[in-house]
Amino acid sequence: xxxxxxxxxxxxxxxxxxxxxxxxxxxxxxxxxxxxxxxxxxxxxxxxxxxxxxxxxxxxxxxxxxxxxxxxxxxxxxxxxxxxxxxxxxxxxxxxxxxxxxxxxxxxxxxxxxxxxxxxxxxxxxxxxxxxxxxxxxxxxxxxxxxxxxxxxxxxxxxxxxxxxxxxxxxxxxxxxxxxxxxxxxxxxxxxxxxxxxxxxxxxxxxxxxxxxxxxxxxxxxxxxxxxxxxxxxxxxxxxxxxxxxxxxxxxxxxxxxxxxxxxxxxxxxxxxxxxxxxxxxxxxxxxxxxxxxxxxxxxxxxxxxxxxxxxxx
Numbered sequence: 515x516x517x518x519x520x521x522x523x524x525x526x527x528x529x530x531x532x533x534x535x536x537x538x539x540x541x542x543x544x545x546x547x548x549x550x551x552x553x554x555x556x557x558x559x560x561x562x563x564x565x566x567x568x569x570x571x572x573x574x575x576x577x578x579x580x581x582x583x584x585x586x587x588x589x590x591x592x593x594x595x596x597x598x599x600x601x602x603x604x605x606x607x608x609x610x611x612x613x614x615x616x617x618x619x620x621x622x623x624x625x626x627x628x629x630x631x632x633x634x635x636x637x638x639x640x641x642x643x644x645x646x647x648x649x650x651x652x653x654x655x656x657x658x659x660x661x662x663x664x665x666x667x668x669x670x671x672x673x674x675x676x677x678x679x680x681x682x683x684x685x686x687x688x689x690x691x692x693x694x695x696x697x698x699x700x701x702x703x704x705x706x707x708x709x710x711x712x713x714x715x716x717x718x719x720x721x722x723x724x725x726x727x728x729x730x731x732x733x734x735x736x737x738x739x740x741x742x743x744x745x746x747x748x749x750x751x752x753x754x755x756x757x758x759x760x761x762x763x764x765x766x767x768x769x770x771x772x773x774x775x776x777x778x779x780x781x782x783x784x785x786x787x788x789x790x791x792x793x794x795x796x797x798x799x800x801x802x803x804x805x806x807x808x809x810x811x812x813x814x815x816x817x818x819x820x821x822x823x824x825x826x827x828x
Contacts, residue, residue: 516787517622519783520780520783520784520787521780521783522660523779523783524767524776524780524783525660525664525776526660526663526664526667526732527779528775528776528778528779528780529667529668529670529671529772529775529776530725530728530729530732531632531666531724531725531747531748531751531775531778531779532671532725532751532771532772532775532776533670533674533686533721533722533724533728534552534556534669534676534721534722534725534744534747534748534751534775535695535747535751535755535772535774535775536671536675536678536747536754536771537552537555537717537718537719537720537721537722537723537725537748538552538718538745538748538749538751538752539748539752539767539771540678540714540717540718540724541714541715541718541719541720542714542748542749542752543694543752543767544682544690544691544694544714545690545693545694545711545714545715545718546694546695547599547606547694547711547714547715548606548607548610549592549593549595549606549715549718549719550607550610550611550613550614550745551591551592551595551604551610551613551614551617551715551719551745551746552718552719552722552741552745552748553614553742553743553745554591554613554614554615554616554617554618554620554621554741555587555588555591555592555617555719555720555722555723556722556723556725556726556740556741556744556810557617557619557621557736557738557739557740557741558584558587558588558591558617558620558624558697558723558726559584559585559588559722559724559725559726559727559730560584560585560726560727560729560730560737560740561577561621561624561726561736562580562583562584562624562627562673562723562727563577563581563583563584563726563730563731563736564581564625564630564632564730564735564736565624565625565626565630566579566580566583567580567632567635567636567637567730567731568630568632568635573712574706574826575635575636577636577637577638577640577731578638580727580731581638581724581727581728581731584723584724584726584727585720585721585724585727586720587723588719588720588721588722588723588724588726589716589717589719589720589723591613591617591719591723592712592716592717592719592720593712593715593716593719594613594616594715595609595610595612595613595715595719596609596708596711596712596713596714596715596716597712598613599613599667599711599780600625600707600708600711600712601673601708612651618738621738622738625736625738625749628737628738629735629736629737629738630735630736630737631734631735632730632735632736633734633780637731637734638666638670638731639662639663639666639731639732640662640730641666642661642662642665642666643658643659643662644771646658646661646662654684655684663732667728667732670728670771674721674724675768675769675772675780676770678721679764681717682764683764686710686713689705689710690710690713690714692705692710693705693707693710693714694714694801701788712786722744726740735821743796743799746776746796746800746803747799749803750774750799750803750806751771751774751775751777751778752770752771752774752776752800752805753774753803753806754774754777754778754806755767755769755770755771755772755773755774755775755777756770756774757806757809758770758773758774758777759773778802782795782798782799783801785798795828818820
């Protein structure tokens with residue numbers, strides 16, 4: 515029975531974090547840019563959403579408008595990082611740290627305090643809640659909440675994946691991918707690599723901010739710790755997906771990221787169920803991602819060890 519709750523939690527949160535992983539995928543895999551801005555832009559998306567839902571304005575408090583404004587805020591944060599890197603020649607990782615540090619204060623200004631609870635404010639998840647209750651007459655609210663959270667988040671992830679797939683197949687999208695592969699060759703082909711880096715980071719952090727927005731609408735609260743450690747979650751999800759699914763085509767890579775995110779959440783859920791302290795989850799995440807990254811080096815050693823044991827027993 516415990517595995518059911520693990521799967522339930524993994525699906526409820528997994529599709530939201532899949533958006534985070536898709537955003538990190540753009541910076542980490544497509545642009546080959548170590549961007550730490552995501553730790554601030556995830557919180558920014560949640561902060562903007564919470565502030566707008568509580569604003570009392572009939573237009574700005576609409577849940578879809580709040581998500582779109584979070585997207586815009588995240589894109590601006592990513593563009594600033596790209597601008598610092600391309601125009602002022604600040605190394606990418608330092609540019610991300612600068613933006614992440616600045617976003618801490620900006621997020622606090624947006625929310626007005628360290629945490630916000632949106633209470634009974636309408637969210638994007640309420641639409642499916644009402645449909646399930648009023649149209650399908652489902653009275654078990656646990657089932658209603660699970661289905662609405664999972665299906666709504668999956669729907670948003672599907673839209674984002676579809677837009678990413680078609681965008682990165684366009685001329686501009688291919689230019690961004692070429693910039694990430696080889697900047698010198700891209701410039702030789704007439705591509706403005708500085709613009710592509712800024713645009714790519716803007717899109718990356720915009721998608722990450724949507725994840726923060728959905729998290730707030732799903733779980734009804736925003737706080738300053740929302741983005742802490744998010745880069746590790748994103749990287750671990752990407753790498754797990756690539757190891758299991760492969761990375762032969764761009765479409766396959768996108769699906770690998772989403773599946774990897776779900777599997778990563780299941781691993782975390784199993785660890786907690788086995789008695790692993792929640793206070794040590796960050797340690798578990800770090801060990802997991804280190805093991806996966808080191809696996810190509812460790813694998814031959816493991817095979818050699820087993821072969822030796824096999825010969826010895828023979």
